Amino acid sequence: MKLLEALMTGLTQGAMVALVALGYTMVYGVLKLINFAHSEVFMMGAYIGLFAILGLGGAGNPVIAGVAGTVIAMIGSSLIGITVERVAYRPLRGRGKGALTRITPLVTALGVSVLLQNLAQLLFSARFRPYPQLFTGTLHLPVVGGLSTSRAFILVASIVIMVGLELLVQRTWFGKAMRALSTNEEAARLMGIRTSRVIAMTFALGSSLAAIGAVLFCLDQSQAYPTMGVVIGTRAFVAAVLGGIGNIKGAMLGGLLIGVLGEMVKLTDYSGGVDVLVFVVLIVVLLLRPAGLLGTSRVEKV
């Protein structure tokens, strides 16, 4: 039973990590850039969600505060994500030569990440802020046993969102444009796709998912703090690479795997070594499959 409980907890943790990992992977897909600022967009989402939920009545008004607070966090994070792209990445696009075309935006991304983190310390102070508890009680499920209501909710919500995302990517014009842009930017422009707009929408979508992940994470962990992006951001980034960066299903799989793995480790005597193990797994997978679990390094036919 302990094993099953750990599995459920792991899936919950993993689903949140996956929501954040999706932002890394989608932005990488369209820009071939690791958006290091993404972890800070996640953190900002947590704070915006916190203030919005408190402002809307917090635990006294859980449904409305929870839903509206999350939506506000999504909007806020999207605006931050779009601004970062606009101000820090877009001016660099198509500039520079050779290796610099890839390294310059990478350094900029790191810079923006540090900037946002410091900004958060200034605005919100470094202290841990308690998150209102919107869920109480425990569900008693057959087979699995006890599962807190908040975790059950997190798991279900994350899965619904991921299925929705998959439909969005497969079925809608935006999804097709994003996939086309990810494989060949010039060809996408030849189809009439306004690539700047698709890139901005990708940042908005990734940031919104990070905001949902942030609110769910805080509901689970009961607190928000300025460096929270580093912890979860790193795991999410590893998840994205593990699954195959640029691959949406890969990010989901990578997130879930990391979550489950982490909880399994906690059952052993080495519970402090979760992050170490995560990196070991990453290295082993990349040695065996350099493109990640679901990634393909496609060779184009000539």
Next chain:
Amino acid sequence: MRTAHPTRPRRTSADGKPLLSLEDVQVSYGGIKALRGVSLEVRSGEIVAMIGANGAGKTTTLKTVMRLLPLSHGTITYAGEMVSGLGPEELVSRGVSLVPEGRAIFPNLTVRENLEVGAYLHKDAKTMRETIEDVTALFPRLGERMKQEGGTLSGGEQQMLAIGRAMMARPELLLLDEPSLGIAPKLVQQIFAAIRRIAEAGVTILLVEQNTRLALQVSHRAYVLRTGEIALSGSSAELAANQEVQAAYLGG
């Protein structure tokens, strides 16, 4: 095949003015001049070929027309309007489509999705269905492989897909960059037959081809590009009889 665009007004081909014209267009990559002042025009209903050796600037010319490359000098006019300052999306919406060199299909999208993305600017479901019907009538092989990923097609089939995808935008002017490149002779025949049918349906064509013989057979007029400049131009029959062209490009 239906080529009328659902929203764009149909131009009459008899108005005498060129559909596309380039005037003294110059383009550089870094410091290196690839086009040194190219002037050419394409009239409605024509098939115009552009031939020239490797590196002459043929691809650069087409990409510049499509507004994928900035020009350092000169103007491009399409249907009487200056388009030099616009972006590729704007050119596509005005009726110009490019089938790029090396095809550039989307390998991880299915054949159907590749075609759908080609109709990105007019997402009307009925038009799209009809245009897909037309494209699969033109290339029955594509119709048999709609669910297959683009990357799994043979080279010749990928070229068919690239042309079909460009036709999905219902262009008025189709730019083709080396459609025969690296393709088995039998499929080249099929592809050129399709190009003829597209032209018969009223689409104006600017064709870049390494296979000079074929290019001069299918086109009305042609330009010879040499190191970024137009070296010769004239009717295709004239050029095919020209000794210089025969020596340099027809191997005899």
